[in-house]
Amino acid sequence: MGVLLVALAGSASSSAQQVAGQFPAHWNQGSTDCEHHARPPLEVEAYNSSTYILRESLCQTYEGNFLYLLIGTKRALLIDAGDVEDPAQMPLARTVEGILARTAPGLPLLVLHTHGHFDHRAGDGQIAGLGNVEVVPSDLASITRYFGWKIWPDSQGQIDLGGRIVDVLPTPGHHEAHLVFYDRQTQLLFSGDMLLPGRLLIADTAADLASARRLASFGQSHPITYALGGHIELDRAGTTFLGVNYHPDERPLQLTAKDVADLPSAIADFNGIYSRHGDYLMINQNRVLTLYAACALLALALIGWGIGRWWRRRKLNKSRG
Numbered sequence: 635m636g637v638l639l640v641a642l643a644g645s646a647s648s649s650a651q652q653v654a655g656q657f658p659a660h661w662n663q664g665s666t667d668c669e670h671h672a673r674p675p676l677e678v679e680a681y682n683s684s685t686y687i688l689r690e691s692l693c694q695t696y697e698g699n700f701l702y703l704l705i706g707t708k709r710a711l712l713i714d715a716g717d718v719e720d721p722a723q724m725p726l727a728r729t730v731e732g733i734l735a736r737t738a739p740g741l742p743l744l745v746l747h748t749h750g751h752f753d754h755r756a757g758d759g760q761i762a763g764l765g766n767v768e769v770v771p772s773d774l775a776s777i778t779r780y781f782g783w784k785i786w787p788d789s790q791g792q793i794d795l796g797g798r799i800v801d802v803l804p805t806p807g808h809h810e811a812h813l814v815f816y817d818r819q820t821q822l823l824f825s826g827d828m829l830l831p832g833r834l835l836i837a838d839t840a841a842d843l844a845s846a847r848r849l850a851s852f853g854q855s856h857p858i859t860y861a862l863g864g865h866i867e868l869d870r871a872g873t874t875f876l877g878v879n880y881h882p883d884e885r886p887l888q889l890t891a892k893d894v895a896d897l898p899s900a901i902a903d904f905n906g907i908y909s910r911h912g913d914y915l916m917i918n919q920n921r922v923l924t925l926y927a928a929c930a931l932l933a934l935a936l937i938g939w940g941i942g943r944w945w946r947r948r949k950l951n952k953s954r955g
């Protein structure tokens with residue numbers, strides 16, 4: 635996989651126990667001709683011996699989702715289940731089962747999601763078919779019940795994987811039940827679709843801004859090596875990949891603690907519909923779709939008016955002539 639970039643435990647605020655890891659120099663970039671250039675459907679990279687990053691092939695889904703498998707001494711946690719349901723197309727369950735059999739045989743698996751958009755939970759069905767697995771549904775009621783949260787979103791949860799605690803933070807805004815995960819062992823922050831090298835799709839600006847502020851304040855008391863999102867949608871020149879199976883010269887997956895700290899000022903700049911802050915394209919998809927629908931209706935009304943006018947003139951000319 636070429637040269638490996640080493641995530642050094644270099645920050646002064648890092649605790650002594652922080653376990654470092656490695657990212658590949660680049661991810662499988664998909665293809666313009668997926669049919670004739672078959673790619674492995676799921677790329678598996680070991681960040682370290684107990685942390686795995688799984689990336690769905692861009693040829694299987696242009697979403698190219700990233701999934702994360704964290705292994706403790708008592709259980710393993712899979713964050714997100716990806717965009718492809720069919721195990722014949724995306725051998726997610728078999729792959730996760732294989733990693734666990736090799737590295738931590740017999741450990742139970744817990745599956746949680748950054749949020750309930752389909753591309754983060756489509757693989758739930760095949761994972762649920764494995765033995766010794768608990769899949770927590772991604773809707774708000776199920777999540778608050780699982781963590782015993784009474785006050786949403788001003789609560790925090792912890793998952794004990796055995797010698798490895800993962801903090802869970804409610805971060806609605808992109809999705810009403812969005813969660814961000816923080817692994818104290820690697821100090822990686824798993825930021826889902828709230829923060830990623832790509833578009834920031836914001837459904838509820840006020841909620842998203844409040845979440846970004848809570849996350850930034852969490853980052854002040856918890857050292858963050860990197861923030862890892864659910865997708866990569868940008869190339870190194872800042873061009874956005876949209877709905878394509880080929881991502882040449884993708885940006886790295888990993889964002890920094892500074893990106894987490896700067897997120898509130900980016901979202902505070904959002905005009906509520908469509909705006910840009912640095913390389914972030916911020917979009918409220920619902921409002922953009924409503925605007926498109928309104929424009930389409932207006933165009934239809936103008937065409938109708940134009941046809942009516944032409945018809946009346948034609949009739950008038952006929953009656954005169």
Ligand SMILES: [Zn+2]
Nearest residue numbers: 749751808827
């Ligand atoms: Zn999403």
Ligand SMILES: [Zn+2]
Nearest residue numbers: 751753827864
């Ligand atoms: Zn997504």
